[in-house]
Structures are given as structure tokens and as C-alpha cells.
Amino acid sequence: MKKTSVVQPYDLESINIKNWVTKSNILIESTYKLSLQEQRILLIMASKVQPNDETLKTYRFRAKDFIEIVGNKKGTGFYSYLKEIVNGLQTKILTIKEKGRQRNYNWVITSIYEENEGYITLQFHPSLKYLFLELKEKFTSYQLENVVRLNSVYSIRIYELLKQYERLRKRELTLEELRHFLAIEPTKYKQYGHFKSKVLAVAQKEINNKTDIHFEFVEIKTGRKVTSIEFIITSSPALNDASSTQEKKLELNQSLSKLEDNTNSLQDDLVGLGVKSEKIEWLLSEFTKEHLERNIRYTQDRLITGDVTHPHSYVVKAIQKDYAKLSHESKLLQSKKTTKKELVPDFMVTAREKQQTFNKSTLKEKQELFLKEIGTQIEFEERLLQFQELKRMLILSSDEPNHEEVKKAQEAGLQEVIRNMKEDLKKRQELDLEPRLVKDFKNIELKKIYKKVLQSKISNKN
Secondary structure, three states: OOOOOOOOOOOEEOOOOOOEEEEEHHHHOOEOOOOHHHHHHHHHHHHHOOOOOOOOOEEEEEHHHHHHHHOOOOOOOHHHHHHHHHHHHOOOEEEEEEOOEEEEEEOEEEEEEEOOOOEEEEEEOHHHHHHOOOOOOOEEEEEOHHHHOOOOHHHHHHHHHHHOOHHHOEEEEEHHHHHHHOOOOOOOOOOHHHHHHHHHHHHHHHHHHHOOEEEEEEEEEEOOEEEEEEEEEEEOOOOOOOHHHHHHHHHHHHHHHHHHHHHHHHHHHHHHOOOOHHHHHHHHHHOOHHHHHHHHHHHHHHHHOOOOOOHHHHHHHHHHHOHHHHHHHHHHHHHHHHOHHHHOOHHHHHHHHHHHHHHHOOHHHHHHHHHHHHOOHHHHHHHHHHHHHHHHHHHOOOOOOOHHHHHHHHHHHHHHHHHHHHHHHHHHHHOOOOOOOHHHOOOHHHHHHHHHHHHHHHHHHO
16 A cells, blocks of 8 residues: 655754743733643743744644653653643633733644654744734843743743843832732632742742842831742853853854755655655746745645645646735735725834824823833833843844954944933923933943933033
8 A cells, every 4th residue: 555645734843942932021921820831832832933933833843852841741651641731721811911901812723733743733823923023122032941941830930020120130029919920829828938938939949040040039028917029130140141142143043044944945845745856856946945935835734724635736836826926915905905904014003093192192191191101110221221132132243253343232232222211301301201310220330321311411402
């Protein structure tokens, strides 16, 4: 009996714990209850999301590689156990409360099991895109290795909450806020002593020994009762040193090399679809990589949905006539017929609506809108530091920068901070608001920069 070849619709992903996880702070401060294994699955998926991705992609892994990170249950086959975890994960809900609106999402929308081949395919729910992609501000990044080593769900969540404030060195949370973020039921760890030993002490030991940050905590009391915790955060020199920048650069290089790998895999994709070798050579020489890639993907997607029965001939026709482009143009045309507004990205619509509301508002309303938009002083400082770091990374063009390149990157980061500070001052002046005071700044570096900005402004007036 002739063995039929299995079509592999997606590239096989490796799991690299050096990969970076980047999340919106909205997600970090949301409430959700997941098991340790479910958390690890989502973190591995998040580590595969690249900054230049346009959508949340579908990822295909070796089940064996996955279980090495996630862990196995005694007496259970690793594939069955992994399937059990993912099935449970697909029923879990993420609740986001934002601007008076509550949204509920499923974490994972797609899971495909290939037991005979030993693969598992997963995809985030597309609606979660704004929590992982197109993040320009209010986000947190860390390497996967810092969280997959942790053995408590509370340790992972506390790590993210503290990593978010790493540059500010402190974060104060009430016990009520902390329990809310950690999704701890009201009946669990009711006594502070239990909460301290089972949650805080465990997280402190794990995070301090296994991650790139270190924390101590101070108990803040109201009367005799502990009501808040102040976390003192420091970067761990053992893990967070000068190599951090190089590791980020390595991640960017990995993204580029992956694109090159995709070019080499075009031939494998065509073989998997059943195209003969002589036809493959002609296609590779006749059409561009992008042209081939989009039509192969288009064929594979239609194969999964059952719309294609003879992939070997269909993909050749698709490439020759560029079915993928025709399909895309058809969707755009149909969308224009229904309403032009649908073609405008959500963030542009939101920005336009905000501006219209702002323009129609009274001076007092404009002031309130501005203060709400700009956030607290801590959020403003955090945003400045993120802008500074991003600017530095963009300027550093080599894996081993020399002194001049480092100096140039540092200067670019400084100028980015100054530009944002000046914009803030200008906007406040336009809205008849008092400027920020030097003493308002908690970060010493930012305090010095802001003082110079104010002195420069005064000098220019004179």
C-alpha cells in the first residue's frame, strides 16, 4: 500500500528560552487563573511573537520539545498530557477591564494534534493582537528563561508585575490589589501569615535565585494590620549584564535568519504539496520568493479548510495566476462596498475620535483629558525610560559596538527623553497647566535631565 505524504501546513518552531516575551502592561495587570503548565504554554507561544509580525501567527512544535519545558505527569504519556493541558487551556477565559468596558477572550483559538507525527499546532486568539503587537508604549519585555524556570504560578505573575517597574526600582501594591492580580480566591490564604509564607516567600526565593531581578519587600501596616507591600526591585548582575543588549540583537538576527530559512523551505513546502521536482525548479526560477510564499500559504490554508482536493496542481495554478493577491484584492473591494470606515485601522479611528472629542471640549475638560491620557507621574517616567531604551537599541547597529557607537546610542536615547519632556511642557502650557516640578521625578537620572530642560527653557526666554 502506497504511503500518502502528510502536508505540513506550518513551519516547525524550535523552543529557545533566550527568546524575548513582550506583553502590553494591560495584559500583565489583568486577572486570570491558569495552572503552571498552562502559563508555560502561553509563555512559549508569546516568545515566538516577533515585533515585525502583522498578525498572531500559528505555531507548530514538536510535542516532545514542548513537554521538556512544560513538564510531565507521572504515569501519563507526554503527548496525552500535553493534549489534556491544551484542551483545558482552550476553555480558560482572559478578562480585560479597560475604560469601563469588560472584554472576555479565549487564550487559544486553534490547536491541532498530530499524534502519529508527534507535533502540536497552536494559535493565540486573533483578538489578543493588541496585547502582543504594535506596542509603542506601556509594555514590558523579558527573556523566556526567566519565567520557565519558576515553579509557582504566583512567582511568574509577581515577576511580571515587578519587571514592569524594574527601572523605577519600587512598586507598592495593596494586599487587595496583589490578590486580585494573582487571582487568589477570597477564601484562600485569608491570614496574612499564610499569604506571606505560601506566596510572597516562595516567589521571593524563586525570583531572586532564578531570574534577572531581585526583590525585597516591606510590610506597610494600617494599625496592626498589614495592608500593603512595598517591593524594592534591583537588577540581578548574574543574569542582567552587558550581554543583555547583545541578546536582544541576537533575537533580531534570529528573525532575519528565519526569513532566510523560509526561502530555503519553499522547495520543501512544494514537495509536501506533491509538486514534481522539474516543476519546482521552474517555479523557483520564474517567480519571486514573496510571490511563491503567499500562494503556497494560500493553498495550504485552503487545504486545511477542505477547499482543495488536488494540492499539487492547485498550488501551481495559484502561483501562475497569483490567487493569493486576487483573493486579497477581492476582499478589499468587498470591504469598500460595505463601508469605507472598516478599512481604517482601529487605532486610527480611536485617535481621530479622541481628537474630535478633545477639540470640542472646554479648557477644563481638555485639561482632564490630557491628564488622563498622560497617566500618573510614575507611568510618565516609565514611558520615558522605555522610549530611551528603544532609541538606544535602534541606533546600535553592530553586535559588538565600539565606544563611539555606544556613545552615539546613549546620546540618541537622551535626546528622545528630552524631546518627550519638551512636548509635555508645551502641551501643559497650551492647556494652561502648571509644569511638572523637578522634585516630582522619582528617577534620579530623569530628575537631572528635566532640571536641565527647565534651565534651558529659562535661558532661551532671557
